[in-house]
Amino acid sequence: MANFYSVLLTVVTIVAGLIWLFDAKVLKPKRQQRISAEEQRLQQSLDSEAQQRIAPQSNVAEFAQSVFPILFVILILRSFFYEPFRIPSASMMPTLLEGDFILVEKFSYGLRDPIWRHELIETGKPERGDIAVFKYPPEPTLDFIKRVVGLPGDRVIYRNKTLYIEPACEDSQTECPPLKVIARNLVRADAFYFNGATPLQRFDEQLGSTEHATLIDPTVGGRERFYFQQQGTARDEWIVPEASYFVMGDNRDNSEDSRYWGFVPEENLVGEAVFIWMSFEMERPESSWLPTWIPSGIRWERLGGVD
Known part of the structure; x- marks a missing residue:
């Protein structure tokens, strides 16, 4: 349930x-x-x-x-107001790591009743670059966390591991904003973050007013054949419907997100991730006799706000 x-x-x-x-x-x-x-x-x-x-x-x-x-x-x-969540996977690396415990601000995207989740009071909408927690559309019993990339009416393209966005054209605008590439700068390509044994490339990316880091696996090829196909668009292109959002993980080649299953309806939104209140290190050598679910340390340096 x-x-x-x-x-x-x-x-x-x-x-x-x-x-x-x-x-x-x-x-x-x-x-x-x-x-x-x-x-x-x-x-x-x-x-x-x-x-x-x-x-x-x-x-x-x-x-x-x-x-x-x-x-x-x-x-x-x-x-x-606030609800604690635990990050269960690496899909939001390097922003959020497995073992991070975050606070989600529930009133960021409207006040909803705790059972049927009907909106009681409208308090705000997601902005491009927000880290949002939502009910996973294919299986609403699960909570997912991703970054908001596309807003209602936006045209989103993810081609050759490059993100393009054409913002929605408002009725009041005399000239619609053009399609533009989301700029990113390579920060480091050394062996600091891994996918298994593969070192990942780290980029800085600007989404709206939010600057954040992303990871790219240079050994992973195109996965367009697995993408969610929206009628009337190219395989790697999507038009965000009204009252819906397009989300992606910061770990771009290790994230099950809107590219693969579609859009997040507004009613599925839970809140915005705003703070890391605890972060447990979970890695330990294979020789350790302790169960894998027992933390091996605390990452004190990670406590604080989420970008």
Whole structure:
């Protein structure tokens, strides 16, 4: 089920709240009556310990009363403000590494209810260059993270490992913007980032107002035959539909993105990645007896904002 943890948290919070409410409105007055009757019989006030013996609150109600405020705050924060995510793969290298834990700003792309994800309040739209978390269109139970490349109405071309964008022409524009190549500069071609045993080339790229790094594997050839084919366009060309977005991973030759499965509908957006709050090193020698899921260290230098 999509949004499983959001649904579970919502249901548990509601159940705890209803138990607390029933206890406060129905059971607590009855307990107070029993205590008052006993105080009148004894002609003295009873301390809290004696009151608890005479009219005890059930363990379930006491537990619900203690956890509901905490669950409610977590639900509000997680649903409308910030939600933590873990980077599970290398598709966003070098910007995000496997083992990074990020905060996603949920209100960047509209406030949505935590169960059906209907937009309640419009707060903003993705901008070119944003790192967005979204529900994977072919399988909405999965959360994906990629960089926004194409906005609604844009023409996007990825040819010979070069990105071209023709921005959408607004009705108010007298002259439409031309197709332009997205400039990139080779930063390093040494063995700093790898795909298996293959050293990757690192480039700096400018998308809108965002400058970021990308990786290219020089040994990987064209994969146009695997691209998502949009009717009426070339194999390596796409026109972004209304209320949809074209996304790509920064690790261009190791990313399952819009080139292969199409566009991200607006309703699939979860939020914008804004901060790395923890980063675990997961690599260790094959001789290590520890399980692979146990971190081997902490990358303190990676903590901070995401570009």
